[in-house]
Amino acid sequence: MRISELPRPSPERLLKQVQAEESKRWGARLKIFLGYAPGVGKSYRMLDEARRRRERGEDLVVGALQGQQSEEVQAIVRNLEVIPPLGTPSGEAVDVESVLRRAPQVCVIDPLAAKNPEHSRNAYRWQDVQELLRNGISVLTSVNLLHVEEYKDKVQAITGKDTAETIPKSFLLAADEIVIVDVPPDLCLWRQGEKLTSTGISNQQERKLSELRELALLLTAEVVDAQLETYVHAHGIEPVFGTHERFLICMTPHSNALPMIESGKRNKERFQGDLYAVYVCEPGQSRKDGAKIRRYLEAAEEAGATTEVLESDEPTSAIVDFARQKRITQIFISHSRHDGWRDRLFGDPVLRLMRAAEGIDVRVFPH
Amino acid sequence: MPLNVTGKRGSLKVYLGYAAGVGKTFQMLADAHAAAQRVADVVIAYFEPHARPDTIAQAQSLEAIPHRKIEYRGKLFDEMDTDAVLQRNPNIALVDELAHTNIPGSERAKRWEDVQVLLDAGIEVWTTVNVQHIESLNDQIWQITGIQVRETVPDWVIRQAGEIVAVDVTPDALLNRLKRGAIYKPEMVKKALTGFFKGSNLGALRELALRQAAHEVDLRQTAYDESGAYQLPRISEARQGGVVDNQPKEHILIHITAEPSTAMLIRRGRRVADYLQGHCTALFVHRTPQLAELSTDEREAVEKHLRFARSLQIDTRVISAPDIPKAVVEYARQSKVTQIFVAQSKTGFRDRLRGGNFAESIVRLAQNLQVTVVADRTHKPVA
Numbered sequence: 225m226r227i228s229e230l231p232r233p234s235p236e237r238l239l240k241q242v243q244a245e246e247s248k249r250w251g252a253r254l255k256i257f258l259g260y261a262p263g264v265g266k267s268y269r270m271l272d273e274a275r276r277r278r279e280r281g282e283d284l285v286v287g288a289l290q291g292q293q294s295e296e297v298q299a300i301v302r303n304l305e306v307i308p309p310l311g312t313p314s315g316e317a318v319d320v321e322s323v324l325r326r327a328p329q330v331c332v333i334d335p336l337a338a339k340n341p342e343h344s345r346n347a348y349r350w351q352d353v354q355e356l357l358r359n360g361i362s363v364l365t366s367v368n369l370l371h372v373e374e375y376k377d378k379v380q381a382i383t384g385k386d387t388a389e390t391i392p393k394s395f396l397l398a399a400d401e402i403v404i405v406d407v408p409p410d411l412c413l414w415r416q417g418e419k420l421t422s423t424g425i426s427n428q429q430e431r432k433l434s435e436l437r438e439l440a441l442l443l444t445a446e447v448v449d450a451q452l453e454t455y456v457h458a459h460g461i462e463p464v465f466g467t468h469e470r471f472l473i474c475m476t477p478h479s480n481a482l483p484m485i486e487s488g489k490r491n492k493e494r495f496q497g498d499l500y501a502v503y504v505c506e507p508g509q510s511r512k513d514g515a516k517i518r519r520y521l522e523a524a525e526e527a528g529a530t531t532e533v534l535e536s537d538e539p540t541s542a543i544v545d546f547a548r549q550k551r552i553t554q555i556f557i558s559h560s561r562h563d564g565w566r567d568r569l570f571g572d573p574v575l576r577l578m579r580a581a582e583g584i585d586v587r588v589f590p591h
Numbered sequence: 592m593p594l595n596v597t598g599k600r601g602s603l604k605v606y607l608g609y610a611a612g613v614g615k616t617f618q619m620l621a622d623a624h625a626a627a628q629r630v631a632d633v634v635i636a637y638f639e640p641h642a643r644p645d646t647i648a649q650a651q652s653l654e655a656i657p658h659r660k661i662e663y664r665g666k667l668f669d670e671m672d673t674d675a676v677l678q679r680n681p682n683i684a685l686v687d688e689l690a691h692t693n694i695p696g697s698e699r700a701k702r703w704e705d706v707q708v709l710l711d712a713g714i715e716v717w718t719t720v721n722v723q724h725i726e727s728l729n730d731q732i733w734q735i736t737g738i739q740v741r742e743t744v745p746d747w748v749i750r751q752a753g754e755i756v757a758v759d760v761t762p763d764a765l766l767n768r769l770k771r772g773a774i775y776k777p778e779m780v781k782k783a784l785t786g787f788f789k790g791s792n793l794g795a796l797r798e799l800a801l802r803q804a805a806h807e808v809d810l811r812q813t814a815y816d817e818s819g820a821y822q823l824p825r826i827s828e829a830r831q832g833g834v835v836d837n838q839p840k841e842h843i844l845i846h847i848t849a850e851p852s853t854a855m856l857i858r859r860g861r862r863v864a865d866y867l868q869g870h871c872t873a874l875f876v877h878r879t880p881q882l883a884e885l886s887t888d889e890r891e892a893v894e895k896h897l898r899f900a901r902s903l904q905i906d907t908r909v910i911s912a913p914d915i916p917k918a919v920v921e922y923a924r925q926s927k928v929t930q931i932f933v934a935q936s937k938t939g940f941r942d943r944l945r946g947g948n949f950a951e952s953i954v955r956l957a958q959n960l961q962v963t964v965v966a967d968r969t970h971k972p973v974a
Contacts, residue, residue: 255761401761404801408604408754411622434812441757441805445798452794464791466731466968467798494866496805559958575951578935578964583734585859587930587963588954 252357253400256336257366260440261383261433263415266366266405267293267334271300274332274364278304284330287318287356288338288349304332314341318352321345323361330362337371337389350391367391369440378439382432396443397450404444409433442496463551465583469497472552473524474543474577476504477513478560481520484589488556489527500550501529504539540576547584555581558589601710602753604717605689607807609800610787612643612765612774615719615758616687620649622756623685623717627653636684636709636716637671637702643773653685661694668694673705676714683715690724690742703748710751720744722800723787726903727862730855734968735795738786746865747904749807757804762793806866841869844928845905846919846953848875849889852934852967853896859965860932861903872926873900873907876918880911916952923960930961 259266267290278284286306293301307323309316317340323331333356338349346352353363370379373390380386396402409430449468456463473488475481485501492499501524503517521531536542547555557577578586608615616639627633635655656679659672670693676684686709691702699705709716723732726743733739749755766788768774775783787796845860847853857873864871875893878884885893897907912918923931936948950964 401763403761403764404757404759406757406759406804408756410754411625431812431815434808434815438805438808438812441801441808444759445801445805448794448798448801452791452798455791455794459790461790464735464795466734467795468802491867494868496802554963572955574954578950578954581966583966583968585963585966586935587961589961590959 251362252360253362254353254357254398255362255364255401255403256396256399257364257403257405258369258396258440258444259366259405260369260436261412262368263412264405264407265415266368267297268300269403269405270332270334270364270366271297271304274304274330275300277330282330283328284332285323285326285328286332286334287323288316288333288335290334307331310344312341315339317341317344318349320352320355323356324359327359328361330364331356333363333365335371336365336367337387337391339389348391350395367396369436369443372396372443375439375443379436382435393443396447399447402444402447404440406437406441409437463548465551466553469495469554470550470552471497471499471554471556472543472547472550473499473501473529473556474504474558475501475517475520475524476539476558476560476573477516479558480589480591481558482523484556484558485520485523485527485529487589488524488529491554492528497553498550499524499527499529500546500552501525501531502543502546503531503533504543505533505535506537506539540573540580543577544580544584547581552584554585554587556587556589559591599713601712601714601716603706603710603751604715604754604756605749605752606717606719606756606758607800607804608719608721608758609723609796610721610765610793611783612768613721613758613760615721617643617646617649618756618758619685619687619717619719620646620653623653623683624649626683632682634676634679634681634684636673636676637686637688639687645773661696663694663696670694670697671702671705673698673708676709677712680712681714683717684709686716686718689718689720689748690744692742701744703744706748720749722796722803725749725803727858727865728799728803729858730968731799732796735799736787736789736792745903746861750810752807753811755804755807755811757801759797759801762797765793841867841930842926842928843867843869843871843930843932844919844923844926845871845873845900845932846876846934847873847893847896847900847907848934848949849885849892849896850934850936851892852936853892854899855968856932856934856965857896857900857903857905861905863930863932863963869929871905872928873897873905874919874922875907875909876912876915876922877909878911878913878915916949916956919953920956920960923957928960930963931957932963932965935964935966 257266257270274284274286284304286301286304288309289301289306307319307326310319318333333349333353336350336353340346340349340352346355353365356363369375370385370387371390372393374393376387376390412433413429445468452464452467469491471488471491473481473484475484488499488501491497501521503521517533524531532546534542534546543555555577557574559574574588606615606619623633633653635650635653637658638650638655656672656675658669659675660667661670671686686702686706689703689706693700693702693705706716706718722728723740724742724744726745729740729743769780769783769788772780787793841864843860843864845856860871875897882890897909900907908922910918910922919931931953933950933953936950954962954964
């Protein structure tokens with residue numbers, strides 16, 4: 225549990241690298257339009273882009289369409305080349321073989337989350353999409369928050385709607401581009417056939433949609449953050465600080481960590497940020513304080529923090545290095561019970577950290 | 592001037608983007624067309640004359656109020672004719688570019704002030720703004736992009752909005768638009784590519800905009816839950832009752848000085864109080880009653896900072912005491928402050944021998960209070 229020289233690549237980044245390498249030769253790109261509910265206008269946004277691409281000379285076909293289409297969408301589709309899906313009694317599947325034979329630059333797949341009928345080439349439509357990408361065909365596709373596996377339960381808890389057709393979140397994180405199609409809930413309801421009310425949340429249904437909307441915005445922000453990280457890595461440039469609050473709790477044997485953990489939890493929730501907690505061990509201390517360390521680390525993890533133990537005889541610089549690596553925006557530290565001679569010799573550790581943490585806020589807690 | 596017969600304030604809708612060309616105005620006009628079909632009386636109150644061709648096409652079938660021409664230094668400038676909009680008294684007025692600073696000689700300094708006049712008259716206003724213009728994000732934007740944005744809108748103006756719409760587009764698509772010349776004229780493109788459109792900037796700004804939109808959506812849910820019906824969320828008051836998550840209400844005290852870093856401290860304090868749904872006070876302490884220890888420049892700086900704090904709806908207090916750090920900490924204890932915000936001040940070894948710098952004195956004195964030492968975000972840390 226030491227801090228390593230270089231941050232380990234996340235599974236998402238590895239997956240992205242693999243996908244990027246596979247499709248790079250061909251320049252195939254995956255672009256996903258995300259919506260928080262039916263009626264936000266994902267299909268329209270996507271097909272409108274398809275229309276514009278077609279007008280600019282891109283070779284584009286449509287591989288799948290939603291069952292129900294608005295008039296605006298129908299008007300666009302009439303001017304596009306459609307490769308009809310394979311129909312079976314138990315449902316439809318993208319005609320992957322025909323699309324591959326036709327070999328366009330771009331294929332539109334609407335929607336992304338669908339289970340293919342039995343005996344299809346692939347079990348899920350998202351696997352069809354991967355096959356197209358591997359063969360150098362770019363894909364424009366759309367997905368609803370409900371159909372993202374990791375969000376399924378949350379959405380169900382809010383709306384009561386369930387689905388068997390999901391895609392993994394990692395698929396979104398690995399996309400080349402993601403775009404959120406955002407409209408106010410009242411407009412979304414209006415498109416679903418409800419009467420339009422005034423601006424702002426005015427009934428329970430809008431309240432529920434508003435929750436989904438917040439989740440979708442934050443999911444998109446997360447994907448954008450992962451893309452930023454990839455970009456920063458690929459270009460070897462300085463990490464970007466401050467797009468998103470990241471709190472770091474510093475726990476030492478001589479400080480009271482519990483109020484910091486509680487506050488960290490609340491800040492994480494309020495700011496929709498990330499929480500880290502490090503336990504700083506100086507050589508020789510670890511055994512004596514073992515029980516305390518475990519208790520603090522457990523409490524921090526329960527509060528949703530990612531924890532790590534730093535061993536260093538230079539605790540201040542170990543903390544600051546860790547904070548820079550994790551793009552921390554605020555460090556929490558607590559006054560320690562004074563152990564006199566150390567402070568007189570090296571100065572108060574709180575003050576030392578304040579001086580060293582350039583560019584990062586330091587919040588000092590009472591003992 | 593028409594009277595606001597219902598006495599109800601107009602509602603505000605904000606289209607939030609992260610750069611020029613993301614399609615805020617286009618989206619606003621498209622929604623306006625849909626609204627006009629539903630028999631709402633919509634007019635364009637202000638529309639950038641240098642707009643993109645497809646945006647101009649969207650605008651054409653809507654009624655537009657002619658701009659006011661204002662002469663400044665021998666040149667004519669276009670501004671919104673607020674009086675003419677009031678005369679016309681539509682249901683909905685579309686006002687592009689909320690953060691715009693009016694040309695000298697205009698009635699009001701900022702376009703968002705003109706928007707307040709329309710709202711007061713009961714007119715619903717739809718407007719556009721980019722995330723980098725939000726006042727409390729100013730230092731973060733500087734930290735991320737290296738660009739200091741001069742035209743800002745106080746957070747409470749955005750908070751008035753009944754609805755926020757995030758207008759999203761991918762940076763790739765945006766860069767394509769830019770290179771095709773769909774956003775700026777060719778001579779401007781190069782400049783844009785070294786500014787906000789450079790490298791990781793677009794992604795970072797986009798993430799900020801998405802998070803800001805999520806936060807605004809969240810505040811409106813809370814306001815709805817509290818009232819059982821829709822109410823405008825107010826800064827610091829979105830949750831009533833003084834208790835948030837069974838915690839005492841946060842009260843942040845911002846220590847005001849003549850130092851330029853105070854502006855950053857005010858923005859950061861405002862933002863944190865806002866997110867934690869707490870209260871915010873700005874305090875200035877001077878040693879002598881007549882402020883004799885301050886030079887004219889310092890006094891002006893302090894006054895500017897106090898005005899700035901008030902413009903962000905922060906209460907201000909000025910007190911006199913011989914020992915400043917002690918007075919700040921005492922005030923904090925008496926006023927049940929939960930966090931003291933002070934700026935990190937760089938001092939050399941010699942200052943430390945003479946009793947340390949200000950932030951350190953506060954930290955030492957306020958052992959039983961939380962103190963947040965706010966970093967100077969304009970300096971990039973050396974990696």
